[in-house]
Amino acid sequence: MAEALRFLFFTYLISIATARNALKKSSYSTLDATILGHGDATPTGSNFSFVCNPSRYSSLGLDMSNFAFCDSSLSYHVRAKDLVNHMTLHEKVQQLGDRAYGVPRLGLPEYEWWSEALHGVSNVGPGTFLMILFLVVSTEARAMYNLGRAGLTYWSPTINVVRDPRWGRTIETPGEDPFIVGSYASNYVRGLQDVEGTENYTDLNSRPLKVSSCCKHFAAYDVDNWQGIERYSFDARVTEQDMVETFLRPFEMCVKDGDVSSIMCSYNRVNGVPTCADPKLLNQTIRGDWNLHGYIVADCDSIQVMVDDHKYLSDTKEDAVAQTLKAGLDLDCGIYYTNYTESSVQQGKAREEDIDRSLTYLYVVLMRLGFFDGSPQFQSLGKADVCSKEHxxxxxxxxxxxxxxxxxxxxxxxxxxxxxxxxxxxxxxxxxxxxxxxxxxxxxxxxxxxxxxxxxxxxxxxxxxxxxxxxxxxxxxxxxxxxxxxxxxxxxxxxxxxxxxxxxxxxxxxxxxxxxxxxxxxxxxxxxxxxxxxxxxxxxxxxxxxxxxxxxxxxxxxxxxxxxxxxxxxxxxxxxxxxxxxxxxxxxxxxxxxxxxxxxxxxxxxxxxxxxxxxxxxxxxxxxPFGYGLSYTKFMYNLTSSLSSVPIKLNRFQHCHHLSYDKDTFMPSCPSVRTEHLSCDDHLTFEVEVQNVGSRDGSEVIMVYAKPPKGIVGAPIKQEGTPL
Missing domain, CATH: 3.40.50.1700 (Glycoside hydrolase family 3 C-terminal domain)
Incomplete structure (x- = not known):
């Protein structure tokens, strides 16, 4: 039942996710030309294998043994810190934009962080050059990486809830239900990132990644350009209740259930504060409460948007990069970090320790991807694994x-x-x-x-x-x-x-x-x-x-x-x-x-x-209505068994709390208790028998809703519940 519920909304999105940007009757010859490298090259070049390759260092005239960051016996965190400690301030800031310029004297190559995989591997973003199918995106992305035609870090999926039917980016999203969006996000991320056999790694900061995924755009982002009001200057005024229930929930599921390795903050402000400069959203929530194992990146040019459009706190460019670094923004899709962080440090605004922290997060992700040590299990992937008949x-x-x-x-x-x-x-x-x-x-x-x-x-x-x-x-x-x-x-x-x-x-x-x-x-x-x-x-x-x-x-x-x-x-x-x-x-x-x-x-x-x-x-x-859809056959439902209630006995440290009820509705003596104060071991369970009574084979999705007691002011009419 749980699988069916997940699959329903997942299949809607993969139907959109198979979208491809090309003219009718594009031929395999066009595909072949792209794969064989007749277009632009990736920053690392088509002959790049992995950073800490002894023969590579030898060809560069460098002694790899001098660099502890290439010692695979050490933890990723120790190695990443060592790499950062080798760098000068100028070299550090050159790695903070989506184009990381590398450090030749250390044998560190360039890397382009910006790749997209919303509808397969996209040609949007300088790091990728070929579109592939959504469900096999990680396999084909690895194949394209081996061919020198794609990166390893993909800034997808888009998991903003569709609050308004007019939103232009509805095309990118899983829909209007926060739970469904979050379930989609975690499944999407697991599909891209998980390496078979490592899904239950004890140390999640060292868990290998097939490719890196990124859930975006955090948070309360769903106005692009409506009647002249643009995302670059929009201030989303959101109640704490809506923020927690709707706008944050998919991202929380993406981090906690999907173990995503990146989150992207959005252009807009939330209650007056640009999301990419909000320490409550970034450091406290994503990094602290949810325990992100990865990095936080800005939507492209978001820091510039803070200065030019939001005019936040009348900040200078150096003020802005100091604000975002301190708030927890690790990577800038743009040039502000690259161009203004060094002078910000020299002016006493940005702290070098914040730069070091962000770079460490970034390089740990690249190490988990095999960028430094290689990924033998994927090295055989190539042209034959792209656009196969099965795909x-x-x-x-x-x-x-x-x-x-x-x-x-x-x-x-x-x-x-x-x-x-x-x-x-x-x-x-x-x-x-x-x-x-x-x-x-x-x-x-x-x-x-x-x-x-x-x-x-x-x-x-x-x-x-x-x-x-x-x-x-x-x-x-x-x-x-x-x-x-x-x-x-x-x-x-x-x-x-x-x-x-x-x-x-x-x-x-x-x-x-x-x-x-x-x-x-x-x-x-x-x-x-x-x-x-x-x-x-x-x-x-x-x-x-x-x-x-x-x-x-x-x-x-x-x-x-x-x-x-x-x-x-x-x-x-x-x-x-x-x-x-x-x-x-x-x-x-x-x-x-x-x-x-x-x-x-x-x-x-x-x-x-x-x-x-x-x-x-x-x-x-x-x-x-939401969830509507017919079939060529008919299904009959029968609730075979259920528990009508679960008794909860409060102890002396648990207290009743007031709820607002409609004036004509009876209010119980104990309207509510805080769930985080309860230790519930019981579950409300039920069984549903579903029978195909039509003349054709067909699939049916059982949609489970929770409905609150009548009369509670502000309660939802119904909402999707966790599937059984």
């Missing part, structure tokens, strides 16, 4: 599992290829290539557009009807003509990175331009069943299609990646029975008129008339 099939399966069936009137789906000879495939994403790929993507192994996927099952006639922006209706008529003549019609519509993206929040929840007119006109004249497929990350108000009896079925495909067209066709024609569920509430269009994006409060604000946010606190009508 391409995995991309297809990921895309299939991420598709959500939203409507299926009269059991129209799946279509039968025996009855469908001609198929009209129309709409702005009918021939989608780049639009399927999402952001932070790289070069694909190959790409299959929807029209290519459907061509396997029927003779396809394709008309675009209109593009995503769809500023006129001139191309709608050819689409309606194709629908009139076909045995069935599939409309592939939605949005793309011109509507929702980093640095671009949405203004509304509607389809752009004349897409609604296209869909309605095609549905009106089509002679056979009409199926609507939506590509998007955020929800769209498609109430008109949901209520249109001529549109028999609706699928949401997210941004399904390089094999997306094949996956969509497989679902429509029944090769795969969809089992995905929505990780987001799909709100009606007027939701955006009820409250501004800049209000971070999750609970309703009756004084301002703001509704609650996410399924936990919003009680209004929706287009489709």
């Amino acid at each position: 391409i099939e995995l991309a297809t399966q990921a895309a299939r599992e991420g598709i959500v069936l939203l409507k299926n009137d009269d059991e129209t789906l799946p279509l039968s290829s025996n009855n469908i000879n001609s198929l009209a495939v129309v709409g702005p994403h009918a021939n989608a290539t780049k639009a399927m790929l999402g952001n932070y993507a790289g070069v694909p192994c190959r790409i299959v557009a929807p029209i290519d996927g459907f061509s396997i099952y029927a003779n396809v006639s394709y008309e675009i009807g209109c593009d995503v922006a769809c500023k006129n209706q001139s191309l709608i008529f050819p689409a309606t003509k194709a629908a009139k003549e076909a045995d069935a019609t599939v409309i592939v519509a939605g949005i793309d990175l011109s509507v929702e993206a980093e640095s671009l929040d949405r203004e509304d929840l509607l389809l752009p331009g004349y897409q609604t007119e296209l869909i309605n006109q095609v549905a009106k004249v089509a002679k056979a069943p009409v199926i609507l497929v939506i590509m998007s990350a955020g929800g769209i108000d498609i109430s008109f299609a949901k209520d249109n009896t001529n549109i028999k079925a609706i699928l949401w495909a997210g941004y399904p990646g390089e094999e997306g067209g094949r996956a969509i066709a497989d679902v429509v024609f029944g090769k795969y029975n969809p089992g995905g569920k929505l990780p987001l509430t799909w709100h009606e269009a007027d939701y955006v008129d009820q409250l501004p994006m800049t209000s971070l409060q999750l609970r309703p604000d009756d004084k301002l008339g703001y509704p609650g946010r996410t399924y936990k606190f919003f009680n209004g009508s929706t287009v489709y």
Whole structure:
């Protein structure tokens, strides 16, 4: 049951995670050229093996025995401190940016920390050059590292909770539930970092890493650019309750459960303080309370943003680097640490001991990665391990599992290829290539557009009807003509990175331009069943299609990646029975008129008339609710056994605490106790029997919610509970 609950939301994300940034029909020759090094080289060069290689030091004219940091019998911490102690102040600060310049006299090479792996190994960031599949990202990343085409430190995943449906970076995230986001984060990190057989290492600061992962953006970051309000100057005003329950919880799970080796702080301020300069968030919370085994990095140019945009405390450049170093920021994606830390120390602002501490954290991570000593278990990985047939099939399966069936009137789906000879495939994403790929993507192994996927099952006639922006209706008529003549019609519509993206929040929840007119006109004249497929990350108000009896079925495909067209066709024609569920509430269009994006409060604000946010606190009508999704079969649930309560006896050191109840609700004599003061050995357990009573095989996810007693002011309507 626990595995099923995790897998549901995980598969949604991997369907987005297979996204790739390339033109249609990218060939293996393009891939080969990239792998073989006909592009830019990594800073360490394609012949680099590992730092503490005796033959390497010999070729450099250096005696490796003079450097204790190359003595593998010593602990990583001791070795890292020795390396730092060998450096001058100038040499130290040259290692504090995302481009670490190395120290030639010590045999320390350059290293580029900035690599991305949100949707596979991305070509965003100077450390990486090839996109790969999400589930095999660490294997392929290691292979690319061996080929001199990628780094070892990946600043992914994005685990901010989607608080508002307008957020442009919804495309990067696991959804709106903090527990689901945190579960995804810990699984993502474990997939990237864990070396088989070392998952339960006693000393976590020396536990080997396959590649290094980074959970971002910490914290309360979910406004990019909304009505002129930008992330670079935004001050997120957050209650302590929302901070703990929602904005911090995924990061806590990422550190404690995933044992991530890096956390990235965000551009914004939280209650007046830039996150990258907040010692409470960095030193006290991440490093102290959660016990991070790794380093803390700034989102790129965040220190510069503090000075130029936040104008925090009217700091000079030297003041800013002193503030962030003291707060616990170890690495600057940018040039401020590199350019201004030395002068900050000379002015008596930054402390060299803070620099030494940060560098030690950084080099311990690189040692755990084998950057200094090598990783024999991965040295055989190479070109054959990138874009293998197994990985391409995995991309297809990921895309299939991420598709959500939203409507299926009269059991129209799946279509039968025996009855469908001609198929009209129309709409702005009918021939989608780049639009399927999402952001932070790289070069694909190959790409299959929807029209290519459907061509396997029927003779396809394709008309675009209109593009995503769809500023006129001139191309709608050819689409309606194709629908009139076909045995069935599939409309592939939605949005793309011109509507929702980093640095671009949405203004509304509607389809752009004349897409609604296209869909309605095609549905009106089509002679056979009409199926609507939506590509998007955020929800769209498609109430008109949901209520249109001529549109028999609706699928949401997210941004399904390089094999997306094949996956969509497989679902429509029944090769795969969809089992995905929505990780987001799909709100009606007027939701955006009820409250501004800049209000971070999750609970309703009756004084301002703001509704609650996410399924936990919003009680209004929706287009489709969080967790919604149909199947081609039916499942029957039966609660076979349960415990209705667990008795807790308080001792004399445990005290009752007040809770606010609605005035018409009975309040018990002991409304609440602090859970950290309880030693509970009992668990509330139950068993659920789930039976497939339909005619097709299918998968079902059991979603477990916790509901509080009625009448408690500010309590969630319900929330995801820890799966059993």
